[in-house]
Amino acid sequence: MKHLLVSLDRLHDFDEIIDVRTPLEYADDHIPGARNAPVLDNEERALIGTMYKQVSPFEASRAGAAIVARNIARHLETTFADRPQGWRPLIYCWRGGKRSGSMTLMFNMIGWRARQLDGGYKTYRRATLDGLQTLPQPLRFVVLTGPTGSGKTRLLHALRDAGAQTLDLEDLASHRGSLLGALPDAEQPTQKRFDTLLAVRLRELDASQPVFVEAESRKIGAVELPASLLHAMHQGDCVEVRASRDDRTRFLQQDYARLFDTPDWLKAQLQRMLGLHSRETIKGWITLVDEGRREDLARELIDRHYDPAYARSSQSHFVHLAQAVQMDFRPNDADVVEQARALIGRKT
Numbered sequence: 001m002k003h004l005l006v007s008l009d010r011l012h013d014f015d016e017i018i019d020v021r022t023p024l025e026y027a028d029d030h031i032p033g034a035r036n037a038p039v040l041d042n043e044e045r046a047l048i049g050t051m052y053k054q055v056s057p058f059e060a061s062r063a064g065a066a067i068v069a070r071n072i073a074r075h076l077e078t079t080f081a082d083r084p085q086g087w088r089p090l091i092y093c094w095r096g097g098k099r100s101g102s103m104t105l106m107f108n109m110i111g112w113r114a115r116q117l118d119g120g121y122k123t124y125r126r127a128t129l130d131g132l133q134t135l136p137q138p139l140r141f142v143v144l145t146g147p148t149g150s151g152k153t154r155l156l157h158a159l160r161d162a163g164a165q166t167l168d169l170e171d172l173a174s175h176r177g178s179l180l181g182a183l184p185d186a187e188q189p190t191q192k193r194f195d196t197l198l199a200v201r202l203r204e205l206d207a208s209q210p211v212f213v214e215a216e217s218r219k220i221g222a223v224e225l226p227a228s229l230l231h232a233m234h235q236g237d238c239v240e241v242r243a244s245r246d247d248r249t250r251f252l253q254q255d256y257a258r259l260f261d262t263p264d265w266l267k268a269q270l271q272r273m274l275g276l277h278s279r280e281t282i283k284g285w286i287t288l289v290d291e292g293r294r295e296d297l298a299r300e301l302i303d304r305h306y307d308p309a310y311a312r313s314s315q316s317h318f319v320h321l322a323q324a325v326q327m328d329f330r331p332n333d334a335d336v337v338e339q340a341r342a343l344i345g346r347k348t
Helices: 008-013 023-028 042-054 057-077 098-110 120-134 152-161 169-173 191-204 227-234 245-255 263-271 279-290 294-312 336-347
Strands: 016-019 089-092 115-117 140-145 165-167 210-214 237-242 325-328
Touching (some): 089 098, 089 120, 120 191, 237 336, 263 279
C-alpha cells in the first residue's frame, strides 16, 4: 500500500478529494473542496468503537470491514457512478488508516488511479496550524479602529468594493465580534474550521499590497484568533474610524435590524450581559425591545455599554495607534465606496 501514499503537497494533482470520515468529523473541518463519502457513518463508527473496547479488536475489525465494504459499494453505485476510467481521486481519513486505505485499494482494483493522503486529515491539520504561525508575518496590515457603531465593517466592505485588499475576520467567524454579535440564522464554525478558512484566505493575500482589517480582540464569539495574526495586526498602521453619535445610532438600528426581528433571541442576548450591567439596566433594555423602541435602545447601548467598554479596552497593543489616520466616516450615506477610495489614497 505504500506505493499508493502521497504527501500533502500533491493535493492539486488530483481530480477530486474524497473525505471518507464520518459526517460529524467532516463538519468539524475538512480539506477545502473535499467531498464527504463516509465509509462509516456516525452511528456505525460509534458501534465499532464500542465493539473494539467491549468485545475484541478482531470482532470489531471484522464487523467494521463488512460495513465499510457495503458503504463503498453503495458509493460506487451512487456517488461515483459517473466517474470516467481516467479519474484520479485523492482519499483521506483521520490519519491515513484503514478507512481511506480500504477505499483506495478498492478503487485501484477497479482501475482508477486513486491515492491515499499520507497521514490523513491529521497531517493537513498540522500543516494548517504551522501555516497560521507564518502566513501573517509578511503581510502589511492597516487596522480599522473605533467604537462600535462607527461602521468599521461597512467601511471594510466598501474598501473591498473599491478594490482594496481586505481580511474580513468576522465574516470567516460568522460573528460580529461583540456581545450582541452572534447571528440568529448562522452558527459559528468550529475552531478547526475557522482555522482552515483563515489559512485559505491568508494564502490568497498579496504581501506587496496593504491588507485592511478590522480591529478585533483575541476571540470573535467562540473562535480564537492565532497569536501570530494578532501580533501582525498590532504592528500595523491604524485608521481611527469616527462617526457622529446620531450616525452611530442610525447605523446600529440598521445593523441590528436582524436582532429586532427576532425579539426573543435579542432579549436572551441582553440577558447574557448580567454581570456587566445591573438587573435593572437589563430589564430596562428588554422593555425597550418589547416596546419596539429601536432608537432608544441603540442610544442606551452606545452610552452605557459600547463606549465605556471601548474606553476600557486595551488599545496599547497597537504600536502605531498614536499615528493613526483619522477618518470621519458617514456609514449611512450612499457614497461609502467613494469615502473608502479616499482612504485608500491616504494609505497606499
